[in-house]
Amino acid sequence: MRVVMVSAEMHPYAVTGGLGSVVGSLSRALAGRxxxxxxxxxxxxxxxxxxxxxxxxxxxxxxxxGESFDxxxxxxxxxxVRLLLxxxxxxxxxxxxxxxxxxxxxxxxADRFAFLCRAAASLLSSPFCDGTDVVHCHDWHAALVPAYLxxxxxxxxxxHNLAYQGNFPVEDYPVTGLPGSLxxxxxLEFWGGFSFMKAGIVLSNAVTTVSPTYAxxxxxxEQGMGLDGVLRSRSTPPDGILNGIDxxxxxxxxxxxxxxxxxxxxxxxxxxxxxxxxxxxxxxxGSGSMLVGMVGRLTYQKGVDLLIDSLDRLAxxxxxxxxxxxxxxxxxxxxxxxxxxxxxxxxxxxxxxVTLARKIYAGSxxxxxxxxxxPCGISQMIAMRxxxxxxxxxxxxxxxxxxxxxxxxxxxxxxxxxxxxDLVGAVERAVSWFSNRHAWTWMVRRAMAADNxxxxxxxxxxxxxxxxxxxx
Numbered sequence: 001m002r003v004v005m006v007s008a009e010m011h012p013y014a015v016t017g018g019l020g021s022v023v024g025s026l027s028r029a030l031a032g033r034x035x036x037x038x039x040x041x042x043x044x045x046x047x048x049x050x051x052x053x054x055x056x057x058x059x060x061x062x063x064x065x066g067e068s069f070d071x072x073x074x075x076x077x078x079x080x081v082r083l084l085l086x087x088x089x090x091x092x093x094x095x096x097x098x099x100x101x102x103x104x105x106x107x108x109x110a111d112r113f114a115f116l117c118r119a120a121a122s123l124l125s126s127p128f129c130d131g132t133d134v135v136h137c138h139d140w141h142a143a144l145v146p147a148y149l150x151x152x153x154x155x156x157x158x159x160h161n162l163a164y165q166g167n168f169p170v171e172d173y174p175v176t177g178l179p180g181s182l183x184x185x186x187x188l189e190f191w192g193g194f195s196f197m198k199a200g201i202v203l204s205n206a207v208t209t210v211s212p213t214y215a216x217x218x219x220x221x222e223q224g225m226g227l228d229g230v231l232r233s234r235s236t237p238p239d240g241i242l243n244g245i246d247x248x249x250x251x252x253x254x255x256x257x258x259x260x261x262x263x264x265x266x267x268x269x270x271x272x273x274x275x276x277x278x279x280x281x282x283x284x285x286g287s288g289s290m291l292v293g294m295v296g297r298l299t300y301q302k303g304v305d306l307l308i309d310s311l312d313r314l315a316x317x318x319x320x321x322x323x324x325x326x327x328x329x330x331x332x333x334x335x336x337x338x339x340x341x342x343x344x345x346x347x348x349x350x351x352x353x354v355t356l357a358r359k360i361y362a363g364s365x366x367x368x369x370x371x372x373x374x375p376c377g378i379s380q381m382i383a384m385r386x387x388x389x390x391x392x393x394x395x396x397x398x399x400x401x402x403x404x405x406x407x408x409x410x411x412x413x414x415x416x417x418x419x420x421x422d423l424v425g426a427v428e429r430a431v432s433w434f435s436n437r438h439a440w441t442w443m444v445r446r447a448m449a450a451d452n453x454x455x456x457x458x459x460x461x462x463x464x465x466x467x468x469x470x471x472x
Contacts, residue, residue: 001465002036003134004153006120008097008113008141010076010083013053014044016097017297017361018243018378019139019160022210024076026461027248029454031080033462038129040120041223042070042112043085045093053077055085061126063088063118064148065177071128084128086119101328102297110168111139111175113196118177118420121148134465138167143200147178147188157200159209159238161375162218162225163301166196191226201230205468208239209377211397215240223373239464242400243376244454245385250361252386257355258362262387264448270362270387277363280356281347283320289345290319292427293364293388295357295379296334298327298350303370303393303418308334310420311346317424317431321346322364324356361386366413366430370423374398378470381452384411387444391426393418401452405433411447 005027009020023039031037055074086092091112099105107113120142123129132153137145139160146155170193173183187202188194201207209215215238217223219231231238252270253263259276262269274431277293278285298304306458308331313458315322323335323346330352339348349356361367367383369392376397380390384401390412392398402412413430415422434440 001134001462001469002038002129002132003030003136003465004038004040004084004120004124004129004132005136005138006040006117006142006260007138008116008146010039010041010043012098013083014041016102018210018376021245021378022160022243023138024455025244025249026458027081028079028246029244029458030078030461031099033458035462037080038084038124039076040084040086040116042092042116043087045087045089046095049216053083055083058128061119061122063115063122065118067098067115069115069119071123073128073416084123086116088115088119091115094378100419108175110166110172114144114165114176117142117144118148120145121152124149124152133469137200137204140164140196140200143196143204144176144178145200146203147176147182147199154206154465154471155204156206156208156464156468157204159197159201159207159218159375162197162209162223162227163373165198165225165227165392167193168195169193177313194228198227198230201227201234205471206239206464207231207234208241208464210226210241210243211400212242213239213399214373214375214396217373217396231292239460241460241464242397242452243378243381243458244377244457245381245452247385247453250382250385252362255358256363257358259359260416262362264387264445267387267444270444273359274365275358275363277322278320280359281349282344283322283347284344287320288318290365290431291363292319292366292368293360293383294321294323294368295323295360296325296369298325298331300328300331301372301374302327303372303423304328304335306370306372306418306420306423307368308338310423311338311342313339313420313424315342315345315426317427319345319367319427319431322360324351324353324360326352328352344444349375361388364388365434366391366427368427369398370415370418371395371398372418376404377401380412381450384447384450384452389443391415391430393423401450404445411443411450
């Protein structure tokens with residue numbers, strides 16, 4: 001089988017979050033199963049995304065509208081995944097992937113990603129992608145591809161986060177080069193403008209999202225973000241396929257970035273990671289408190305407001321808190337202010353620090369994710385792999401990967417309402433378990449035993465691909 005993925009991101013070349021991580025690890029997992037896998041993505045040549053692999057100019061192809069692009073070809077780490085890089089410096093040689101700073105968007109993003117979709121369609125009609133069975137489009141940036149491929153290979157759209165839809169004013173529609181006949185309520189038109197994501201939902205042969213629970217949630221008005229009716233109108237509902245993580249990349253027994261390597265049979269070595277994290281962040285050493293870590297974007301979606309509202313009550317518990325992330329300035333300021341109120345008990349770092357993130361996974365006793373919604377979540381899977389027991393809100397993929405602790409079962413702690421009472425209650429339950437060293441060791445090993453590798457998930461994608469190929 002031949003699969004071509006289209007994405008704005010792929011780890012490690014261009015990443016802002018889970019999208020890039022999943023495209024990178026899923027494409028490698030598919031290639032590991034013998035699937036001929038290619039990834040079409042922009043060739044970024046500036047800023048943080050300039051570290052793309054060495055490539056060769058493979059040719060110049062038309063992109064419609066009298067435009068063309070240079071195609072650069074590479075191999076992912078000299079491995080089996082082929083990278084097809086769309087070079088158009090005017091659109092992609094910029095400091096940021098989507099905007100000049102996180103949270104901002106370039107004014108011409110409709111043009112930029114419509115160009116990516118047109119370029120992908122041109123590739124799929126060329127000898128470079130001859131014999132493609134499935135085109136797998138990831139998130140809104142690639143969701144217009146099916147509109148350029150009527151009658152072409154089977155198409156799959158994966159929604160990584162429905163909050164980001166690629167909605168633009170109707171004045172921007174001409175940059176797509178698509179006919180006006182598609183700018184209608186049944187296809188692209190959306191509240192007087194047009195939507196990349198809506199086009200993908202309507203025109204793709206199959207729609208997936210990144211966890212079974214989120215697949216159900218986006219069919220509701222509460223979490224459908226205005227597209228729940230469009231999703232419900234499809235003949236088949238979205239498939240919910242959990243993301244996985246690369247167990248080669250995330251392995252505490254082989255991680256050179258942490259203070260001491262360990263596995264489930266050598267948990268005494270893990271305590272060295274806990275003390276190393278305390279020392280590195282200026283937390284009180286050897287306190288015996290439960291060390292709670294949090295790594296991620298500091299946004300409303302991630303439940304950071306909820307955490308801030310709960311901090312004074314959490315400070316009354318025998319815990320320490322280590323937070324790493326960047327995002328909304330008001331949230332950064334509030335967390336930094338709280339850390340100043342609780343020196344030695346709370347540490348906050350508002351930066352992107354891959355090494356510190358690994359140290360938090362390996363050195364925290366618990367890992368907090370109080371998300372208001374979470375399509376899948378990768379961090380809780382990594383945390384469990386490293387023996388950090390998750391404390392999460394019961395939503396999306398968090399509900400699918402974390403089971404409440406109980407006699408003889410469970411690997412974490414969940415709460416339901418996005419209220420301080422519920423969050424604090426979940427932390428209190430974790431503290432109670434933590435006070436019993438025998439029970440806690442059992443809990444840590446249960447978390448580490450959870451199988452969140454791609455070995456399980458990739459079979460679901462292969463089954464989906466066979467289904468859509470057979471149905472085209």
